[in-house]
Amino acid sequence: MLSKLRLGLLASRSCAKFNSVQEGILSLTALTNNKRELHTENGREIKKQYSVGLFGCGRIAGVHLKNILRNRRLDLKWIVEQDQDRFQEVKEQFVLGDEIKFHLPSDRDQLLSDKSLDAVIVVSPTNTHTEYICQSLKQGKAVFTEKPAGESVSDIRTCYETAEDKGLTLVTGYTRRFDAEFCDVKNAVDNGVLGKLQCIKTTTRDSPKPSYTFLKTADSSGCNILADLGVHDIDMIVWLTKAQKPESIFINCHVQDDELKECGQPDSMAGMIKYPDGTLVTMDVFRESCYGYDIRLEAFGTQGMAMAENPRESSTIIDGIGGGRSRRLFNSFPQRFEAPFEAEIAHFVDCLDGKTVPLITKDESLRVAEIIEKGVQSYKEKRLVMF
Numbered sequence: 221m222l223s224k225l226r227l228g229l230l231a232s233r234s235c236a237k238f239n240s241v242q243e244g245i246l247s248l249t250a251l252t253n254n255k256r257e258l259h260t261e262n263g264r265e266i267k268k269q270y271s272v273g274l275f276g277c278g279r280i281a282g283v284h285l286k287n288i289l290r291n292r293r294l295d296l297k298w299i300v301e302q303d304q305d306r307f308q309e310v311k312e313q314f315v316l317g318d319e320i321k322f323h324l325p326s327d328r329d330q331l332l333s334d335k336s337l338d339a340v341i342v343v344s345p346t347n348t349h350t351e352y353i354c355q356s357l358k359q360g361k362a363v364f365t366e367k368p369a370g371e372s373v374s375d376i377r378t379c380y381e382t383a384e385d386k387g388l389t390l391v392t393g394y395t396r397r398f399d400a401e402f403c404d405v406k407n408a409v410d411n412g413v414l415g416k417l418q419c420i421k422t423t424t425r426d427s428p429k430p431s432y433t434f435l436k437t438a439d440s441s442g443c444n445i446l447a448d449l450g451v452h453d454i455d456m457i458v459w460l461t462k463a464q465k466p467e468s469i470f471i472n473c474h475v476q477d478d479e480l481k482e483c484g485q486p487d488s489m490a491g492m493i494k495y496p497d498g499t500l501v502t503m504d505v506f507r508e509s510c511y512g513y514d515i516r517l518e519a520f521g522t523q524g525m526a527m528a529e530n531p532r533e534s535s536t537i538i539d540g541i542g543g544g545r546s547r548r549l550f551n552s553f554p555q556r557f558e559a560p561f562e563a564e565i566a567h568f569v570d571c572l573d574g575k576t577v578p579l580i581t582k583d584e585s586l587r588v589a590e591i592i593e594k595g596v597q598s599y600k601e602k603r604l605v606m607f
Contacts, residue, residue: 276344332359362389380582398560401528408526415523422453423516425509512549
């Protein structure tokens with residue numbers, strides 16, 4: 221099921237030309253512009269196992285590490301992490317043997333010079349992404365990076381231009397693009413089912429609230445609820461609008477939490493974006509939801525509406541005389557997006573094979589970063605900002 225879902229998601233980027241995701245799957249051979257030759261033996265494809273390194277073993281790294289270890293096409297050689305206290309914790313949590321070495325960031329020159337290393341996966345703090353990505357690409361290694369590739373439009377452009385210059389794969393991990401529910405909304409928009417797109421609504425309500433240490437250091441923009449959390453909503457908006465340039469953006473925030481007030485980081489956000497064609501976008505983003513991880517997407521057009529609702533811990537509904545009840549929403553993102561996280565790593569392997577090209581393009585990544593920068597400006601200046 222994952223394989224079919226993944227292929228459908230990859231095909232969805234250009235699915236406006238197809239009647240269904242299934243037809244899009246059949247078109248994937250047309251996406252192999254940068255194809256590598258795969259070894260064959262007696263007409264049978266011999267799949268390569270790729271040697272990889274991992275930068276970071278913090279909050280998000282645990283999700284990716286599990287999927288790296290699960291994927292039989294990847295051979296993890298080392299992990300780079302600044303916090304040495306994490307070495308033993310991660311070894312015990314994932315039952316890692318001595319064959320997987322732990323290193324400090326100062327060792328990366330030596331690690332990246334290894335010609336047997338094929339690729340790296342970057343899940344370290346965002347302020348290290350651009351440096352690690354570009355250094356790895358310059359050493360001939362393909363890169364998968366957690367979103368975003370850098371803290372600014374210029375940083376992200378540098379990453380992609382370096383990848384282009386070296387002829388190497390760079391995949392940015394915007395996980396929601398690999399989710400079946402969100403892909404259904406994308407297909408409905410692209411296939412014209414909704415008519416002319418008029419409105420997009422996104423909801424992101426995190427659960428549980430991240431640690432204060434994380435929230436105070438998540439990014440350097442001064443509005444990490446947008447740059448770190450709301451960036452996923454922006455990516456969905458960019459995806460649905462085919463990376464069009466907006467006309468304007470307004471971001472309004474508030475700080476509910478007393479401790480976050482001390483560092484000036486908002487934990488509540490409402491945003492509005494307008495496009496030149498009249499499409500209106502509304503966003504609500506909150507750092508804490510008491511009832512579970514609440515992530516929704518709605519697209520409204522002249523001919524209909526598509527909505528990606530929340531899956532729950534179980535689809536069972538129990539009805540009785542006193543009413544009905546269902547299970548709780550998933551607790552947090554590792555449970556809600558378990559399959560998409562696995563699918564995006566598998567997508568990276570497909571890109572290494574030359575079977576497809578990255579689902580997230582350079583232009584889309586730059587547009588996401590541009591909208592974030594304009595949104596942060598709107599928040600700081602307390603006004604509508606034009607593009």
